[in-house]
Amino acid sequence: IFGDGGIGEDQLAEAEEVLLGSDLGWELTDRILEELPRRVRRTDDSWREVLAGILMENVPVPPPVREDVEKPRITMVIGVNGAGKTTTVARLAARAVGEGSRVLLACADTFRAAAADQLETWGKRLDVPVLVQLHGADAGAVAFDAVTRGVVKGYDEVLIDTAGRLPNKKGLLDELKKIHMVSGKAMPSAPHRVLLVLDGTVGQNAYSQAEQFMTAVPVTGLVVTKLDGTAKGGAVLAMAGKLGIPVEYIGVGEGPEDLVDFDLAAFVRALLS
């Protein structure tokens, strides 16, 4: 069937394993595998190179928006429990400090045990101030105070950490709406970025997470963490391509430097390896 210069059954099976195993899902996998044999026949490239090309075409992830915004730039970090938000805030802070920016962190996670402790520890390590909840103030109040302080004290970046939440809980999505809204009250253009953090080990639930979070706040970009493990993050890639959301960064470890700019070609290469 495949003739000369084509691709054999074994190789197709191998391609299927790598695509499915990376969490790309059966639909995208079937679509790519259907395309693979005829494309391999038409070229001298190896089937793996052709596979990478087809995959890249099928995940049209838009590039991150890199526009100049007024200072302080306000970034709100959201996502499900344990995805890596707090550590991402720390890594973003480390980067900003490295670029000479004055950074303020805000712990708008007023729920989880020792959330403030965790962010404060990072603040000390990076020599960056951290605003935490005062006496029963709610998450919205922390965000409001942080943005106000950022404006008044002339910070370059304000990073707002929020509590992890499963987005099928509508009351928790309402809290996010509130945080977003009060940030805008403190500074009209805020927040300038809303980063949705996803765990690199996530399966098909990535779609539902993005869709539901987006009913509450306008997500401007994604962060995929824990890609230093063996998970490939295919579900996030597929989702980002389908929903048209830029992937800004990927997390590759637990240290302050372990955040890398997203690069589609590199991501696809790693996924197929």
Add this chain to the structure above:
Amino acid sequence: ALSDRLNEAFRRITSRGVITESDVRQAMRQVRRALLEADVNFKVVRDFVAGVNEKAVGEKVLRSIDPGKQVIKIVHDEMVNLLGGETVPLEQKGAAPLVYVLVGLQGSGKTTTAAKLARWLSDNRAKRVLLAACDLQRPGAVRQLETLASGAGAGFFGPGSAGGDPLEVLTGAVSEARLKSYDVVVADTAGRLHVDEELMQELERICTVAAPAETLLVLDGLSGQDAVSVAVEFKERIDLTGAVITKMDGDSRGGAALSLRAVTGLPIKFIGTGEKPDGLEPMDPRRLAGRILG
């Protein structure tokens, strides 16, 4: 839902009046897709569907006026069987204090589960539990467990001002437990990658010394295909006795649970169903099967 898809697949077939084995194989494609969407590992899906196909080409389905319903029943029953038929209880044998160790990837829910487990043991088994903070790595981890301990009605043992290492904290906790007559020590450990050689060796040392009655893998219920490689690697390195699947109060289908069970044979002892200390339930195979099938 799978039932709708199967009914649709069979509707087109039965309109011809007779079902063949090849028709059943076609219907199996719907089962495969549903399971992959539910995050069941693709190798597990392959074996599972082959098993279901074999049962489904029996007389019952081929002669049924509602073959879709028959196939769903086979799929459901096969899944319940695979999940272990019934809940496997926690190991209770041995001199006090029993040691339970929680392990797993970063952010899977170990620290929260440790506190929940303490609470569950106290409410359901009348056990006095001491929580041991053996994660000295993650910022705020010790404080997190200490804070959760009171809500769980459990004692707390941490590194104290001396600092130390996870093994010292664990042995210290066991001594404390003996002294103060605790029944169980539940040890929280640092999240780690199964491919982090140094941290996996540390875990091997901790588990060897602790000789735990239970070593539970805490797995994120939102996980996809990779859950299998994580479980296999952890099981290869330490003597895992069971698993807890967390964040099942979300809308993820939780297929990683089936994969874990199918590939490692590990019993899933509990399901995490929320952030509060009472958010832990013994795994119910029928309910979990229903959820995975959507």
